[in-house]
Amino acid sequence: MTVLFYICAALAILAALNVIRQRTPVYSALSLIVVLCALALVYLLLGAEFMAVIQVIVYAGAIMVLFVFVIMLLNAGKETSRQRSRLARWLGVPLVTAFLAEILIAVWSQFPPVAASPPPPPDGSPAAIGTLLFRSYVLPFEVTSILILVAVLGAVVLAKKEF
């Protein structure tokens, strides 16, 4: 299990690097699907079966199909390279590294990587999640339905022909 986590983590990081490295959006989208599936495996290792399935069906299935569909529809090709400022190249990488180091230092000081025995895993089955969702989180659930309604209307209006 431990080995599987590190394999999935390495896969996710490599695919994420590929997402931001590729100039062609289709390649980025395919790499992103690899990231999502690797993360779904990590969720399984963490005992969140329902979330792993949702991740594959909704994220890697529905959302990424939407992305690929739009890429095909708009015929999005390679980014044209153009003159960029030197400052970005020389300052960008150190700044990103510093930001990452900052987060990692915060994590390490707060949660030192000792092999402490965690509490028993929560029951990540659909039944348990559904019970919690419809008992404690009913209001957010209903608000989410309004959000989706607004998003659907907004998408239809924005993508209309005469705009």
Added chain:
Amino acid sequence: MVPLSHYLALSAILFVLGGAGFIIRRNMISVVMCIELMLNGVNLAFIAFSRFRGNLDGQLFVFFVIVVAAAEAAVGLAIIIAVQRNRDTLDLEDVDSMKL
């Protein structure tokens, strides 16, 4: 057992990579995909905390984040289609009418 900090480190790396891609990519679709990458980094942190605290609420938050991400992707891609239709470009540097 993998310690919690390793999950959080993976989450932070994914988040930072998504943020870096958000800044360096100029294709609008790639930028939206980088936002999805950042959201996934945060989702992993939620689920790791849920596991290590023995509490299911983190997984419910991930549920809501996925719903919001789906709504965001739908609206964002609709905006991209509208921009492409009106300006015939996907390059963010050509969409600068609100720039000083």
